[in-house]
Amino acid sequence: MAALQPVRGTHDLLPDEARRHRHVEERAFAITSLYGFGEIVTPIFEFTDVFARTLGDTSDIVTKEMYTFTDKGGDSLTLRPEGTAGVCRAFISGGLAQHLPLKLFYRGPMFRHERPQKGRLRQFHQVGVELLGVEKPDADVEVIAMARHLLDDLGIGSHTTLEMNTLGDVESREAYRKELVAYLSDHLGGLSEDSRNRLAKNPLRILDSKDDGDRKIVANAPLLSQHLNEASRDFFAKVQEGLNALDVPFSVNERLVRGLDYYGHTAFEFTTTALGSQGTVLAGGRYDTLISTMGGPQTPGIGWAAGVERLSMLSAELGQQMEPPPRPVALLPMGEAAQRHALKLSGQLRRLGIAVEMGYSGNLGKRMKRADKARASTAVILGDDELAKGVATVRDLDSGSQEEVALEALVSRLRGK
């Protein structure tokens, strides 16, 4: 037990859990397909710069959570902590600008070196989307509605709520930032240590602080919404109108600030109370400056990412039933001639799309037991007696009734089941 342990914060997915996990990914893929998204697969590691430059020098991800290592060639590489930076890098290196607008879906493992908790692992999985090349608020509406659609599809829609905010465009944000810093500087003494550190680097984050002292100060702080220029205000209004038109409920949370530097305009977050303190289930926002910052052509983007483990836990806890895998037919050959015959039969049946479970060894009783455990619907007993008569015994495992069926008729008989 102590000898061989998985690396801290990593987790094996055994078949039952893996199935649920896969279900989430497949539904996400299916739903996003309905909106015209196609899958992109990017490497799980990139040059460290890809993340360090884009996520922001002050983000927690960059300062303390990255899995960074030096490879044999001396390059600094990092296991991807999130998906957007890699997708944008692929967009630039692949010269995809000529295919805009681009709707991309991705899924796969992400890595963050932090203290594991319920719904938080060091290797975890996300599904996410990026819509590139559309600067109009229609894109925001579509992408957010799609997120709602997915959560509903997974049966957790009623347990999640959508909060949104706008961070405005660069001009609005800079103007606000100045005023916020001025206000907070006047109240420096009351701020927590964390927040004092954030003041110079990323003051907007202080709005989101959970520290009581900070909250009191923040309560009277100037609001971003009052510093939005007309374009930013108009943009946010259009997003809200669109969501209303689609009957996607939301509330505006002025203190919602995303953790990564590249966001502007729309920021949103679907949260739940059913997962302890890890309440965020799906989150995203607009990033119109990211690609150009990375050295690509000025290209607007909006996207979101969702934690597969969190979605999977939620759908499990809320009792959404998984479709069980198909029930197999169990073949129970007794004797060598029967074994050969059953082997052939298993091949035929499987090629017809019928699941087959073949007992590897043991007497009939043991094989029956295994057939039962495999949830087989039917057991086909093939012994020397039967073979000599040119028949097989077909037993219905639910009713317990059985009959002899001619070998020639066996395949069509089992197919009919």
Next chain:
RNA sequence: GCGGGCGUAGCUCAGUUGGUUAGAGCGCCAGGUUGUGGUCUUGGAUGUCGUCGGUUCGAAUCCGAUCGCUCGCCCCA
């Protein structure tokens, strides 16, 4: 990175104020039924009591360290 709780069989857990051979249920294996499962019944196996060290005549039990899990903080999916 910081704080609290917890590590006993494959799983869920019990184990009295330290006292001899460490228990239950479930699961697993075998018999009852040498070719008939799911029910029933009888029996059986399985533990470096997370690890290392300390206190003690004696430690699963007390102390320390360490590893892991877990909950919360920070932050996030």
